[in-house]
Amino acid sequence: HSNREMWFQDLFPPNMCPINAKTFYGIMFDAGSTGTRIHIYTFVQKSPEILPELEGEIFESVKPGLSAYADQPEKGAESVKRLLDMAVDAVPPHLWKKTPVVLKATAGLRLLSEEKAQALLSEVKEVFEKSPFLVPEDSVSIMDGSYEGILAWITVNFLTGQLSGQNQHTTGTLDLGGASTQITFLPRFEETLKESPRDFLTSFEMFNSTYKLYTHSYLGFGLKAARLATLGALNTEGMSCEKAAFPVSTSNETEVADGQMFRSSCLPKQLEAEWHFGGVKYRYGGNKEGETGFKPCYLEVLKVVKGKLHQPDEIRGSSFYAFSYYYDRAADTNLIDYEQGGVLEVRDFERKAKEVCDNMERFSSASPFLCMDLTYITALLKEGFGFRDNTLLQLTKKVNNIETSWTLGATFHLLQSLGITY
Ligand SMILES: O=c1[nH]cnc2c1ncn2[C@@H]1O[C@H](COP(=O)(O)OP(=O)(O)O)[C@@H](O)[C@H]1O
Ligand SMILES: [Ca+2]
Missing domain, CATH: 3.30.420.150 (Exopolyphosphatase. Domain 2)
Incomplete structure (x- = not known):
């Protein structure tokens, strides 16, 4: 299920929105112990003086989690790739380069050996680097x-x-x-x-x-x-x-x-x-x-x-x-x-x-x-x-x-x- 509804639309009817409102995106992966989820957030900046607002979210998930691929890191990264393809469709091409993509893993990867966890993370990093998105430093990690x-x-x-x-x-x-x-x-x-x-x-x-x-x-x-x-x-x-x-x-x-x-x-x-x-x-x-x-x-x-x-x-x-x-x-x-x-x-x-x-x-x-x-x-x-x-x-x-x-x-x-x- 995905959702792009503007939940504040009662406050700001569409026709009142300034024409120069800027939209931008952020892609966050949650690599949990039981599943991997992608959250694609949309923000709108109505004018330069005020803070951007969260407009909506597209959400999708797959099971099992990355840690289940401890011995097949490429297959684990493949499951991330399939979710990332959704973002390629959701984000307009001219914003790809400006849209950051990050994955943070939780308990499932914390419990794996250092070596296996790192193998998974570096395969995922490769997937990110091949994507058209902005890949910040430290974009794939185990979260504290x-x-x-x-x-x-x-x-x-x-x-x-x-x-x-x-x-x-x-x-x-x-x-x-x-x-x-x-x-x-x-x-x-x-x-x-x-x-x-x-x-x-x-x-x-x-x-x-x-x-x-x-x-x-x-x-x-x-x-x-x-x-x-x-x-x-x-x-x-x-x-x-x-x-x-x-x-x-x-x-x-x-x-x-x-x-x-x-x-x-x-x-x-x-x-x-x-x-x-x-x-x-x-x-x-x-x-x-x-x-x-x-x-x-x-x-x-x-x-x-x-x-x-x-x-x-x-x-x-x-x-x-x-x-x-x-x-x-x-x-x-x-x-x-x-x-x-x-x-x-x-x-x-x-x-x-x-x-x-x-x-x-x-x-x-x-x-x-x-x-x-x-x-x-x-x-x-x-x-x-x-x-x-x-x-x-x-x-x-x-x-x-x-x-x-x-x-x-x-x-x-x-x-x-x-x-x-x-
Ligand atoms: O974005 C989400 N939307 C709805 N449920 C979520 C989301 N992220 C995690 N969950 C829920 O988290 C639980 C699974 O925990 P998870 O796999 O994240 O383990 P971990 O936090 O120990 O790594 C399930 O109840 C699942 O429904
Ligand atoms: Ca969790």
């Missing part, structure tokens, strides 16, 4: 986890209008990816600044303001990584907030522990199946004879999160924007409308987890992991971050028809660094 949180926070608060004008009531953001998860907010209490680990606080400049944000990316705490941790399929020895010891594939596909079967009370009793993640094959199944259901599942999942995350007191009473897998799982279980999103309390995830886990047969046709995923989300929010049962979560996929993704914040940052705008 703290930027992922900051840039998503920038996106959401920009789209909701909180970064302009006087009364800025910014909202914190929660992103749950496949391999990592981020929490970001603007601390209001001195206490939070004092009590947080140093590297959880970052100053960031954007739109002529400096924001001192609390942000952290927990590698290994994404939804899919958490599945493996719950199954006991990760070598969790020495696992800390910073690093999860992942089995990284060496050959084309590695089978973990000689086809060992990993069992969990969070899965349907009779289930036995295989799962491929990060180039590794896992066998997993339900507790054939043992317990299943929410209670035993919650205890299993609790081991993965308890005591592993920093809990800032300040967030207990505030509300947050939540997207990615928080959104997907809430939509899968009709907690929210798939198109509209909605507002939930943390306890709604728990209620739904109980419903699904205690009636596993009824729900397993959707995904055998639905019970585990909802239980993990519940445990992550309550025991991980320390949210209250009644903490409000605003689940959003799009604001004003623009995807809530760190990619928009990254594009602002890019245009700013190139001196194009902001």
Whole structure:
């Protein structure tokens, strides 16, 4: 689906737009652990004195993510090329040379060996260099986890209008990816600044303001990584907030522990199946004879999160924007409308987890992991971050028809660094 609607058209009817309005573009790739996405942003500068406005976005995605091509980097780059061809069609030829293209990879590539990650990145770089677009220095890289949180926070608060004008009531953001998860907010209490680990606080400049944000990316705490941790399929020895010891594939596909079967009370009793993640094959199944259901599942999942995350007191009473897998799982279980999103309390995830886990047969046709995923989300929010049962979560996929993704914040940052705008 693509979208070029002008969401501000009520404010500026087309016939009122000055004739000399300038349009320009920015292309940002999100190389996530489960998929690669292209965001083509259109900006309009109505007059030289005022800041350009975001006009619209074209969005497309492919699965699997780049990290799945760890041993075939050319094939990985090929998947990027197919998405980039969309941009060739979308951007008018006379603007190609002025349109920057950048790819930032997240947790999937962070977990690969340096060598494999670099091979993928340099193949992608070659694709970019063969394209007609502007390829800035450092255009293909692995993004630092703290930027992922900051840039998503920038996106959401920009789209909701909180970064302009006087009364800025910014909202914190929660992103749950496949391999990592981020929490970001603007601390209001001195206490939070004092009590947080140093590297959880970052100053960031954007739109002529400096924001001192609390942000952290927990590698290994994404939804899919958490599945493996719950199954006991990760070598969790020495696992800390910073690093999860992942089995990284060496050959084309590695089978973990000689086809060992990993069992969990969070899965349907009779289930036995295989799962491929990060180039590794896992066998997993339900507790054939043992317990299943929410209670035993919650205890299993609790081991993965308890005591592993920093809990800032300040967030207990505030509300947050939540997207990615928080959104997907809430939509899968009709907690929210798939198109509209909605507002939930943390306890709604728990209620739904109980419903699904205690009636596993009824729900397993959707995904055998639905019970585990909802239980993990519940445990992550309550025991991980320390949210209250009644903490409000605003689940959003799009604001004003623009995807809530760190990619928009990254594009602002890019245009700013190139001196194009902001
Ligand atoms: O631009 C987007 N629009 C909608 N959903 C997105 C977008 N980017 C990422 N997602 C969501 O992110 C989740 C997957 O996380 P991802 O593959 O980015 O893992 P990672 O962040 O751990 O690398 C899914 O829920 C997917 O729907
Ligand atoms: Ca992501």
